Amino acid sequence: MKIIFSSILIVLVTTALIHAQTENEFIEFYCSKPNVVQRLDKISLQPHEYDVIYYDIYLDWYQVLKNVNRNYSGNVLIRAKVDTVNSLNQIKVNCGLSVDSVTQNGAIIPYSLASNVLTINLNRTYNKGEIFEVKIYFRRTRSDNLGFYYYAQSSQTFENLAYTMTEPSDARFWFPCYDDPSDKADSARITIKVPNGYSAGSNGLLRSKTTIGDSTTFIWIENHPITTYLLVVTASKYSSFSQFYNSNFPPNEQIEVQHYFWKSDSTQAVYVARNIPTMMQCFEAYYGKYPFVKYGHAYVQPFSFGGMEHQTLSTIHRNWLTHDAQSGIAHELAHMWWGDLVTCETWKDIWLNEGFATFSEDLYREYTQGKDIYFASMNVKANFYYSNNPGYAIYNPAYIFNAAISYYKGALVLNMMRFVLGDSLFFKSLMDYKNQHLYSTATTNDFKNSVSATIGSDFSYFINQWIYQPNHPQYVYNWNVQSNQTGVYSLNVFLKQKQTHYPLYKMPFEIKVQFADGDTTVRVMNDAIDQSFLFVFSKSPTNIIMDPKNYILKQINRDITLDTGSSSIIKGFYLYQNYPNPFNPNTVISWQSPVRRHITLKVYDILGREVATLVDEVKETGIHHFPFSIIHYPLTSGVYFYQLRAGNPSASSPKGQAGQVFVETKKMILAK
């Protein structure tokens, strides 16, 4: 789902300035919807004793669209399997509707309805694994518009309009169901009766359209698993057109994209849809095959949101059509993978839907406009987050549709994950996660476990610091340059974390080092709250920029009082990354020693064979640089390791004899 003004906000990124008023409208709009955000406490239902297999929904919207009666009657057959208990003779179903009767195999069975929960006494006891069916005949008699919306023709509603819109938990107000994202029906059939001349769009494929007298009945079949908040029906006197996307999986399979709009919007509806094939191509390239049988847009107005990713048929505010909101359109399409194919198992995990769809907006930007636009758009999102951070974590947020947290910070965390893992591992992680949970649901913990398996190491630290913790790190830094008579310039960078809410954020840091004649960017791992880094250059750095691409959500300031004295900062042994790296034929290997100690510095090839001993003597306290040139060694291109051993000259000597042993190894690349 997307809030109404967000796409307009982001669309402006490419053209230039973000109009302040737009942001204000965005925030005001959002804050005016407390009814939406207060529903987290409503979502926990009774223990789930059965697993829904199938919904067969019938809706009679004839009188509604004739503008005779704002309410309608219908029925739903629920097929379910006894799931978590050994036997079951009573079920509970969410139902914010009036109930006329409940049957099993055509026979009436007893029920009671209280507090929007329908309790049904089954006709016998069913054992674990057994399948049962109940059919509920209901009427919508509510005066509010929860779940179901009807607008008579007016200046902004060009034809009588009826639609459903339920995220997170209003599906119960248009048909009785188990209204929780964790339970996907394997399939669904939706039958809608409307007056002649009206179209009724829904999930999946149109099975039939039958006209009898002055009414027409549409039957839609969704053959893929679907959860209740993603079911939809939208009906009006619509015009329509279809585009066809040639999927790459398998080659040439065509995906139909159906658009429902009012006739006067015909030209604009075609125009606004122009990029959908490219969006499909982009998301298929990164996320794999489009997961459903069709896609589409149904334009509505009024609408409390911008867009809603109903499975295979997104509901889109007509504003997005008139404003050509490409970003919003990309967002809803991306939800087909993130939200519809893989669905957040609980609303606490909403960022798995919204963070991913919001990230995808910028992935599409990058795909079509390049990396600079991607970074520019991420920066706008970061600034929105800084200005509107409510101070709670992404996981289990107080307000699930908070734009700064579930949407923007969620997207920015994925951007950071991409930075940490690199493109290939990042997108493989997303793909593996998707493949493990497709047509099903996932929690944040599932995501963490999946990524950990893909990257081969525990990803908990990252999820903990960015998803389970609120806010972001606060850094101070300082730097200086020291030179010696050999023309070697040592750049010392000091980085300290100051936040109080979380002890340590572990993140790589890029540092752009500027010289009189250009710049270079180095990357370090910041894994201590108080850390210094040393880089060696053959020319003098003139300035540094920390995290020049703003990957990391943070506050950072230079603190010129931060300790730059060379003796006091040597708090331990440290082996620095060689510079330059890769190299040919010269590089410099540097280390620091807090005490006078015997030092060996050796180079090994990739098979672990020693190829050079560079240092084997007692060295004084301080920072040392060793210029290493391969002209003295017959080395071929490839990966080498250099190892510093301090305090114990040979591995066979008993530990402790010469004090504690410090050993550190780093990788360098010889590129001839």
Ligand SMILES: [Zn+2]
């Ligand atoms: Zn969304």
